[in-house]
Amino acid sequence: MMGIAALAVRFVAELVGVAAAAYWGYQAGPDGIGRITVAGGAALGLIGVWALVVAPKAENPLSQPVRNLIGTGLLLVVSAGLVAAGQPGSAIAFAAVVIIDQVAMVVLDTSAIDAVGLSTAARR
Numbered sequence: 001m002m003g004i005a006a007l008a009v010r011f012v013a014e015l016v017g018v019a020a021a022a023y024w025g026y027q028a029g030p031d032g033i034g035r036i037t038v039a040g041g042a043a044l045g046l047i048g049v050w051a052l053v054v055a056p057k058a059e060n061p062l063s064q065p066v067r068n069l070i071g072t073g074l075l076l077v078v079s080a081g082l083v084a085a086g087q088p089g090s091a092i093a094f095a096a097v098v099i100i101d102q103v104a105m106v107v108l109d110t111s112a113i114d115a116v117g118l119s120t121a122a123r124r
Contacts, residue, residue, distance in 0.1 A: 003108040009101045014050070014071070016094065017078045021046045024081035042081075049074065064111040072102040 022043040029038030052058055054071040062070070075098045082091035105111075 002104075003110045003113050006101055006104040006108055007110050007113060009097070010068075010071075010105065013075060013094070013098055013101060017075045018043050018046055020078045020082050020090075020094065023087075024078070024085045027085035046074065046078065065106070068102065068105055068111075072098055 022039040025039035025042030026035045029035035050071065053060060053062070054067045054074065056064060056067070058067070076095055079091045079095040079098065082088070082094060
């Protein structure tokens with residue numbers, strides 16, 4: 001049950017990460033339509049990398065624990081973007097949640113839980 005909670009926190013962190021990437025892009029972009037373009041590009045870029053590398057159903061040879069570590073790294077990069085966008089307090093809080101959740105996912109071995117919350121061992 002706690003593993004499912006850790007995965008739920010991770011999902012929320014992913015959504016916040018997309019929003020934070022867009023915020024950074026808006027702050028970093030040139031005035032006018034440039035801000036919107038960079039914001040959208042940053043958010044879509046994170047979503048694209050996530051879908052290809054980190055997502056549980058991504059077609060690549062990486063194990064789920066490795067995917068989780070890569071995802072944590074990406075979210076920490078987003079946190080650095082928040083610092084660059086002038087939000088150091090939000091960046092520290094976000095990074096803390098991401099790191100604590102990564103530790104929880106390792107300790108609780110969430111790699112054994114599938115997309116509907118069932119243990120893969122329970123399906124056998």
